[in-house]
Amino acid sequence: ASLYRIDRWGPPYFSVNSSGNISVRPYGAATLPHQEIDLLKVVKKVSDSKSIGGLGLQLPLIVRLPDVLKNRLESLQSAFDFAVQSQGYGAHYQGVYPVKCNQERFVVEDIVKFGFPFRFGLEAGSKPELLLAMSCLCKGNLEALLVCNGFKDAEYISLALLARKLALNTVIVLEQQEELDLVVNLSQKLGVRPVIGVRAKLRTKHSGHFGSTSGEKGKFGLTTTQILNVVRKLEHVGMLDCLQLLHYHIGSQIPTTALLQDGVGEAAQIYCELVRLGANMQVFDIGGGLGIDYDGSKSGDSDVSVAYGLEEYAAAVVSAVRFVCDRKSVKHPVLCSESGRGIVSHHSILIFEAFSSRASSSPEMNQLALQYFAEGLPEDVLSDYLNLEKAAISGEYENCLVYADKLKQKCVEQFKEGSLGMEQLAAVDGICDMVSKEIGASDPVRTFNVNLSIFTSIPDFWGIDQLFPIVPIHRLDERPGVRGILSDLTCDSDGKINKFIGGESSLPLHELEGNGGSVGGARGRYYLGMFLGGAYEEALGGIHNLFGGPSIVRVSQSDGPHSFAVTRAVPGQSCWDVLRVVQYEPELMFQTLKHRADEYCGQDHSDSGGDDSHGTDSAALASSLARSFHNMPYLVSC
């Protein structure tokens, strides 16, 4: 566990059990030993098509754990409840979940359901997000806030006003000054008294990657002057009582409570000023930023670490707001946060398979290499080869490397000129690999090929160098024998993972068992998990190379014969699905190919020689075509 730092980033949800597998503790610290879920058992159950109850789902796979989601939500609420109570704060905490973080229906519905007892609400940043938030909150606690952020047009604002008509506790947060006229005019037209918030552009600057748009020159929010204009205008039209919420967001993944309190303190001053100017202020919304300690270092010194937990976060917010409000004799506001990453990161795990590995050198080629090498070598190349041989015999290792490099360079040049054959070129590669290996200069790191698209499933690694804990989910009672990087299925040099938490450029991994080389071949499988990736990764993933979304299962703790029950299973996007995304019509594509199969297989092609599709039954061909459309784009187990 310490090799992969699981003991640092894992608690309270992830640990290693006595079988050497990753075990999930769905209720965090309150989980009893018999309630723990063995992740390998989940993967075997859902991917197996042969056993009774096996679902035959293809990997990659997202395992969603609603119990973890519930625990996370409740832990955030109780951290704030405790801070409120222990500091004698005069109002309550009532959070919202920003749906952009993971818009999946069952995630959002779960959050609304689990958050019902404490009025947990939703935040939307676009029209479709608002529509889904409205429909989910209709089934939730009607006191829950529905915060409308993002750039808005008349249609967005009308929809938000409509939500208010439906008795949803909707707040329209002005992101730009221009939105105010639309809100005033449309609310008069529709006969709805709106609740308005303003998003303030703070001077406090978050210096990490996630804060690049914060500070005075930041992209979002209203400046001090613009906020004053809003107040004057609302006063002028007799709607200053509608201004009830102050919002700001200085960026995701706030590293320390010092920076957090800096932002909260500045915003609290603005809140108090709005009270002084006559607004009917009720809610103080601190936006997102509650971070995740991905590397478990608790250092807060990089984008992958934060130096606090939920309790410290809540205590810092409550004390900073209380301090400012007390000094200004302002009634304590309801506290709201838009924590996304902090709520959903832990609840889903991406599981994928390593199907082959290769070393940087290929010693099995060397016998072949030597055999071909001397045959028919041009004179000058032969002299370099003999120099290399001499240096090797006399143990001059540094010289060996120099001669090997020279030899390779010359051979490549001659190959390009056409004076060297492929056998000799392959041979020189083999010889150079052998020299590097013998003198200990070869790269010991292997490349593990994984049945995954990084662009689809871990887009933040590619886009912003975000690191997540990646760990084999089994064999953790066995010392890993090699180190490796991960290379995905896409035809893209960026499709590899060669940076890991803890500043490592490779990961300790186990030798693949058996012969490897094909997914699910004659060997034991090797499963890896990417943890803490429940926020943003699904929402941002693309379909580069037309690799679509993974299969998804929802796994709940259960007191039945197993410690878990699969409560939902959805296969990943098929080739058919991803083709539709890029405007193809798979029905027509299939018909065209089937027609061609009927035509082609019905003809006599005896003169075209050797093509084994001749004589193929067109029905069999059509059915294998259909299978190709309906399978996922990933490698399929045989």
Ligand code: PLP
């Ligand atoms: N609120 C707003 C306005 C945001 O832009 C974001 C994301 O950047 C969030 C909330 C969620 O932030 P986090 O995931 O850090 O909690």
